[in-house]
Amino acid sequence: MSTTAHPTAAPDAAAPAKRSALRGQLGTYLGLAAVLIGMIALFGSLSEYFLTRETFVTIANEIPALAVMAVGMTFVLIIAGIDLSVGSVLALSAAATAAAILQLQWSVPAAAALGLATGLMCGAITGAVSVAWRLPSFIVSLGMLEAVRGGAYLVTDSRTQYVGDAISGLAAPWIGGISVAFLIAVVLVIVGQAVLTRTVFGRHVVGIGTNEEAMRLAGVDPRPIRIIVFALTGLLAGLAGLMQSARLEAADPNAGVGIELQVIAAVVIGGTSLMGGRGSVVNTFFGVLIIAVLEAGLAQVGASEPSKRIITGAVIVVAVIIDTVRQRRADRRNGGH
Numbered sequence: 001m002s003t004t005a006h007p008t009a010a011p012d013a014a015a016p017a018k019r020s021a022l023r024g025q026l027g028t029y030l031g032l033a034a035v036l037i038g039m040i041a042l043f044g045s046l047s048e049y050f051l052t053r054e055t056f057v058t059i060a061n062e063i064p065a066l067a068v069m070a071v072g073m074t075f076v077l078i079i080a081g082i083d084l085s086v087g088s089v090l091a092l093s094a095a096a097t098a099a100a101i102l103q104l105q106w107s108v109p110a111a112a113a114l115g116l117a118t119g120l121m122c123g124a125i126t127g128a129v130s131v132a133w134r135l136p137s138f139i140v141s142l143g144m145l146e147a148v149r150g151g152a153y154l155v156t157d158s159r160t161q162y163v164g165d166a167i168s169g170l171a172a173p174w175i176g177g178i179s180v181a182f183l184i185a186v187v188l189v190i191v192g193q194a195v196l197t198r199t200v201f202g203r204h205v206v207g208i209g210t211n212e213e214a215m216r217l218a219g220v221d222p223r224p225i226r227i228i229v230f231a232l233t234g235l236l237a238g239l240a241g242l243m244q245s246a247r248l249e250a251a252d253p254n255a256g257v258g259i260e261l262q263v264i265a266a267v268v269i270g271g272t273s274l275m276g277g278r279g280s281v282v283n284t285f286f287g288v289l290i291i292a293v294l295e296a297g298l299a300q301v302g303a304s305e306p307s308k309r310i311i312t313g314a315v316i317v318v319a320v321i322i323d324t325v326r327q328r329r330a331d332r333r334n335g336g337h
Helices: 002-046 053-062 063-079 086-102 108-132 137-156 180-198 198-217 224-248 259-268 281-300 303-337
Strands: 173-175
Touching: 002 053, 002 303, 053 173, 053 180, 053 281, 063 086, 063 173, 063 180, 063 198, 063 224, 063 259, 063 303, 086 108, 086 259, 108 137, 108 224, 173 180, 173 303, 180 198, 180 224, 180 281, 198 224, 198 259, 259 303
Parallel strands: none
Antiparallel strands: none
8 A cells, every 4th residue: 555655645745846847937938928029019119110020030040149159058057157258169160160161172061060079179178177177167268268269360360251152051041031040049949948858968957056066976977067068068159150150151250259248148038047056948048039139129229339238238137136036936935835
């Protein structure tokens, strides 16, 4: 009798927590969707040109690089790390691809593979150095930001390298004017969410961000997982470099300057905790869309560059405050049970 009662009791005990988690996740989705819809409605009322097909197609085709980097950054923040070098890695990966095509006369697939490998290597180095010497990833990635940017200048001789339409297929319109790059970004968001929520690796990532020492005591070595997460982020930054080069038909050594702040902002707006242990790739994509709509809307209503920066910064701070309050309330409810 006792052997049959125990299996049924455990699910019953866990069911309220699962339902609470599902309600919380649904509430987050609905909240982010409401913010996005509200912003679209606001800018639609302020500009007669905002609610047009051309505006939304333009937004969709401009966000793939930001979106794929934000997928990787979500994993980094969940393990309580940070990677400030993604913008520089984007530039170096694009530069390596352009150099392979223009100078080495490599085929486009081989050059693209080199660009992706460059990003992967940069991310792996950041992760390995941080793990091996137990250094804060903030410091290591800050150093990589400068070193990798210098590498981009060396590879391009500090000049924009025009590759023409060699890799423009990624940015080419496909369905309804939407680029292939956007569709790839959406697929990566879906895959990233599945990896985070449906795989052992994803559970380990969340566990490391929640309590690394507990994971270690449970027999899970956090070090290789941390390196893999940073390597994955570098790989996705390399893909972002290919996407941006395809859209501009050029590799610019100054590409991606400051984009790491946009990437982190999108992830934070999506509700991923800067302290680690909590995050969602789908929510991050909402954050990317919110930033893209905000920038497009401010541009259409004629906001100055200083004004756009102030408003964007205020939105980020408000998003963090709201998410913090929501999480504290959730913690109190869970503690009350």
